[in-house]
Amino acid sequence: MKSTFLSSRFFLACGAIILVLALGFAIPVLFPIGQFLLFLFIALVLADWMLLFQPSLVLSGTRRLPRMLSLGDENPIYLDLVNSSNLSLRVSIIDELPEQLQVRDFKQKISLRGGEFLSIRYDLRPLERGEYSFGATNCFVSALFGLVERRIQLNEKPMRVAVYPSIIQMKQLEMRALDRITTREGIKKIRRIGHSYEFEQIKNYVAGDDFRSINWKASSRKEGLMVNQFEDERAQQVYCIIDKSRVMRMPFKGLSLMDYAINATLAISNIIIKKYDKAGLITYSDKIGTTIKADNRPTQLNFILNALYKEKERPLEANYELLFHISSKLINGRSLILLFTNFESAFALDRALPILRRINRRHLLVVVFFDNTEIREFAEQDAVDLESIYQQTMARKYLSEKAQMVLTLRQYGIQAVLTRPEDLSINTINKYLELKARGLI
Numbered sequence: 001m002k003s004t005f006l007s008s009r010f011f012l013a014c015g016a017i018i019l020v021l022a023l024g025f026a027i028p029v030l031f032p033i034g035q036f037l038l039f040l041f042i043a044l045v046l047a048d049w050m051l052l053f054q055p056s057l058v059l060s061g062t063r064r065l066p067r068m069l070s071l072g073d074e075n076p077i078y079l080d081l082v083n084s085s086n087l088s089l090r091v092s093i094i095d096e097l098p099e100q101l102q103v104r105d106f107k108q109k110i111s112l113r114g115g116e117f118l119s120i121r122y123d124l125r126p127l128e129r130g131e132y133s134f135g136a137t138n139c140f141v142s143a144l145f146g147l148v149e150r151r152i153q154l155n156e157k158p159m160r161v162a163v164y165p166s167i168i169q170m171k172q173l174e175m176r177a178l179d180r181i182t183t184r185e186g187i188k189k190i191r192r193i194g195h196s197y198e199f200e201q202i203k204n205y206v207a208g209d210d211f212r213s214i215n216w217k218a219s220s221r222k223e224g225l226m227v228n229q230f231e232d233e234r235a236q237q238v239y240c241i242i243d244k245s246r247v248m249r250m251p252f253k254g255l256s257l258m259d260y261a262i263n264a265t266l267a268i269s270n271i272i273i274k275k276y277d278k279a280g281l282i283t284y285s286d287k288i289g290t291t292i293k294a295d296n297r298p299t300q301l302n303f304i305l306n307a308l309y310k311e312k313e314r315p316l317e318a319n320y321e322l323l324f325h326i327s328s329k330l331i332n333g334r335s336l337i338l339l340f341t342n343f344e345s346a347f348a349l350d351r352a353l354p355i356l357r358r359i360n361r362r363h364l365l366v367v368v369f370f371d372n373t374e375i376r377e378f379a380e381q382d383a384v385d386l387e388s389i390y391q392q393t394m395a396r397k398y399l400s401e402k403a404q405m406v407l408t409l410r411q412y413g414i415q416a417v418l419t420r421p422e423d424l425s426i427n428t429i430n431k432y433l434e435l436k437a438r439g440l441i
Helices: 008-023 030-052 167-178 216-222 257-274 300-310 320-330 346-362 373-379 386-411 421-437
Strands: 004-006 059-064 075-083 089-095 108-112 117-124 130-134 137-142 148-154 159-164 198-204 226-231 237-243 278-284 288-295 336-340 364-370 415-419
Touching (some): 059 137, 059 148, 108 117, 159 300, 167 257, 237 288, 257 421, 288 320, 336 421, 346 364, 386 415
Parallel strands (some): 237 278, 237 336, 336 364, 364 415
Antiparallel strands (some): 004 148, 059 075, 089 108, 137 148, 198 226
C-alpha cells in the first residue's frame, strides 16, 4: 500500500459523485444514479489497482550522468526507461536532484506503450563546485483509467558526480582559438607584427608570403625565391593569479566573479599549453593559496583543474604586498601574469597601483577586472522622474570611473582588460593571443 497513490482524476470523480448524491436530496431521481456511479467507481478503482500491481507489469530504467559536470554550463542528464509489460502506461517522473540546485518542481510526463524503450533528456546548470548527489527516480505509473497510481522507484542507490570548472567551455574555446580558418564570433585573428619568433624552416615562396622574409642567399642557390618561415616562441611562462578576496564574491547570473575567473583560468591554461607555453596557477587573498609552477607537461592541465575545483572565496581584503612577494619569490624569470581581480572604485585601484607598477617592472602584467553589467543595464534605461535621473547620473559616473581605471593602468604601461563576466574567457584568450602575436612574450 505504500506504493499506492490516488491521482487527481480520482478526486475529480469523487467530487462529481458526491455532487450527484447531494442533488439527489432535492431531485430524488438523481440519488439512484449517484449510487450506481459510486459502485461503478469503486469497481473501476479496484480494476485499475489490479492492473497496476499485476506481476507482469515491469518498468525498469537507469540514469546516465557525465563523468563530471561543468560549472555554469547546461549539462545533459539522460533517463532510459523500458516498459517490459504489454500494457500502455502513463508515467509521471520526479527525479530527486541534488540539493545544491534547489529545484523543487521537477516533473516530466510521458507515455510508454507495451515493450517500448524511451530515453529522456533534461539539462542541469550547476552554480557551485563540489560533489552533487542524485537520489532515486520516482515514477508514478497509471494505466487504463488513471484513477490510481503506482510508485516505482528506480536508481535507489545515490549517484554522486563532481562539478568541476567548465570543461565544456574549455573545449569550445580551444576549437575556436586553434582553428586558423574559423569564422566564428569571439576569438579575434591578430595580425603578426615584426619577426620576434623562432626560426622554423626555409620554404618556397608562394603568393601572399611577406617579401621581407625572402632569404636571398638561399634564393640564389635554388634559382627561385625562398622565404624564411618563423614560428611563435615557445616555453614562455604564463601565470594566472586569482584574487580570492571578498571583492570576487559578487554574483552575476548565479556565478560569483571568482567562479568566472576559475572557468577562464582553465580555458586559458589549456590554450597556453596547446601553444607550447608553460601554464601556472597562483591564488591569494590575505594569504597565499594554491601555487602550481608553470609547466607544459601533459599532466599540467589536470593539476590545474583539480586545484581550481577545491578553491573557495575568503571574506577578507586582498593583500597586495603579498601579491608582490608572490611575483618576486615564486615566479622565476620574466613571465606573463594574468591577474584576475576587481576594482569597484578608483580608490581601490589607487591603493593597489604602486604594487602593480612594481610587478610590471619585473613581468608583463595584465590586470583583468569586471564591468558591472547590472549597473550598465540600469544606466541605459529611460529616466522617468527626478529621482531616476539622479540614480542614472550616478550609474554613468560609476561606469565612467571604470573606463578611467583602464586608462590609468595603460598610462603606467600595465595591460588592462575590462570585461563583462560572461565574456571573461574569450576576452582573456584574445589578450593572450594579441600579446603573443605582438611578440611581447
